[in-house]
Amino acid sequence: MSTGNEKIAIIGAGLGGAAAGALLQHAGFNVQIFEQAPSFSRLGAGIHMGPNVLKIFQRIGMDQKLIDISSTPAYWFSRDGLTGDYLSRIPLEGYGATYCTVHRGDLSALQMDTMTPGTVQFNKRLTRLEDNGSDVYLEFQDGTSARATIVIGADGINSRVRETLLGAEKPHYSGWVGHRAMISAQKLKKFDLTFEDCVKWWGPDRHMMVYYTTSRRDEYYYVTGVPHPAWEFDGAFVQSSREEMSEAFAGYHPVIQALIEATDDVTKWPLFNRNPLPLWSQGRMVLLGDACHPMKPHMAQGAAMAIEDAAMLARCLEETGSQDYATAFRLYEASRRDRATQVQTVSNANTFLQTQEDPSWVYGYDVYAEPILDKSVA
Template sequence: MPSTQKIAIVGAGLGGAAAATLLQQAGFDVDIYEQAPEFSRLGAGIHMGPNIMKIFRRMGIEKQLDLMGSHPDFWFSRDGQTGDYLSRIPLKDYGASYITVHRGDLHALQMSTIKPGTVHFNKRLETLEETDTQVRLTFADGEVTYADIVIGADGINSRIREELLGAEKPLYSGWVAHRALIRGDQLAKYDLKFEDCIKWWTEDRHMMVYYTTGKRDEYYYVTGVPHPEWDFQGAFVDSSREEMFEAFQGYHPTVQALIESTQSVTKWPLRNRNPLPLWSRGRLVLLGDACHPMKPHMAQGAGMAIEDAAMLTRCLQEVGLSDYRTAFELYEANRKERASRVQAVSNANTWLRTQEDPAWVYGYDLYAQPLKSGVAA
């Protein structure tokens, strides 16, 4: 049995990794358990808005990310068929950069900020037993460990959410996302002149396109396309250029050129859940997709996981680990409204389609917010 107060985080995705770093920097004793044997450089890009870059500033990796990522000045929306501009949203002047970056590069950088020896791979959490004084965690390989509190950062199929609320599959949204990375030289013959961060829209589908590197030598596209449900066995399946041409028939020549240049493309079912009735119970607490998974159309899902990690750290610092129940109430009181609002807008897929002010998302500085009381949570 441990003699010091210990925090266990389950899941080392973008949310869990952020929580590990921030809690360790705040002086907590933290171990993080990840089911995967290792992380590979998944073929995907990601946006990180100024609201998240302010947290990366606190973690000490803002400058590295500024160098690593592309810095679009605007988020453009265009009609997928005519190419007409629908909106031109400035991304500057929110107190930090807005970057687009390779997701694997971002994750690797985050992982490098966690204390050596505290990340445990190949640890698939199977069972949790909570007593008056601690939680006993048992992993698929038979290893057992103990912690004072357990943070469930274990994604949309969270084992810890199941412990709190019972087994329930996520909802299939009716849409898939295709994802592809394209080397810049593959597009050279087209002489395309399009914006650094652009979303092509028609009524029921879209394609978002941006750079994943500061050198601007790699493009990424991610779509949202209606699709019948299938028997999802994993997170994604292979798609094809043919399927993409079919899905984007009649789309602008730039979109056709992107599809022609595609070497390989994957297809991801977009799943979500309704807002959960509780975020914590006893010594267990949720963050990120374990708590509020969403369709990815605001490009803020990981952002909300990282904001959760920062707020949870702040609340534990504020009241101390011994009073974890008050800390969890404070955390939920200071996160639920914002995360649920982002979840709703993201699921609706309306974000920045027309000219609007994104300041409530990008201008937010988590560390500048006065803490709301947790009593009503």
């Protein structure tokens, strides 16, 4: 329910923030998204969008557009990274919607198209925000400012909104890095090997997840999880190399060696975590996604949890109206905390789908079929 007078500010135009923007606009709310990047570009890497997310995209008419540009694997295969033996063969169909793997930049472009032009303002790095009781004042690095009825912090693990609520605290380095590389399918043709649509190669203490990112199957992407004793670099990532990859996966299966040989450019990213937060909201400010429950990417559900958060938050605000934001935020956290915590725990453990199991608790989940919980009256 929207009064038409509220102004909802979303900090961050990543997958969770853009989903919140589109869903809230669809519900009739006045939304503005502030993104620190100077412009939109096809940056990033591959990403999984499971049936639990496609059910949300159906609500804003985006699901078929995503399917049309994505790879839609029928199975998730897990294989022993050394021997190649199959550990599991998990169906990805039968959960009420399609399973997609796609380039993050292509997904972001679709999300931008679901919102009213001008919704996203770029080059807006948040430097200060203050909840003065009647609204929230936002100040940006470029000298501009804005006011909003409520603020949604979708600004990632280093969230400025989280810092405002809970104080400055660096995230914890997990002891793992992820290597990322995009390989053209053309480069793989020289190898007389089978490259499956979606497969995770498991070693004793490391892994490599590999999948196509387009419906044309012309991009094959891998992301690793490799122990690394310390993160000694500034910035979000550093360049890696074929040589470093070859050393990290020495003795592994010929398919892994072929992927490394076909790699032109590979980057290395530190994986960070935070302890569970004591609160998800305060006053007129609320958090979603990595801003409140970051997780290792080993389950391919981090972005999905942000998008599920966005859907439940939009549901709660539509139920109460933005003027009763306190109730909406309480219902949102009560309805999402257990689910997000469960996924965070399993993802950090890095066991999901390694052996044959039923993933319906993840993929069969429908945020719109879930009750809105109010634990304050339980």
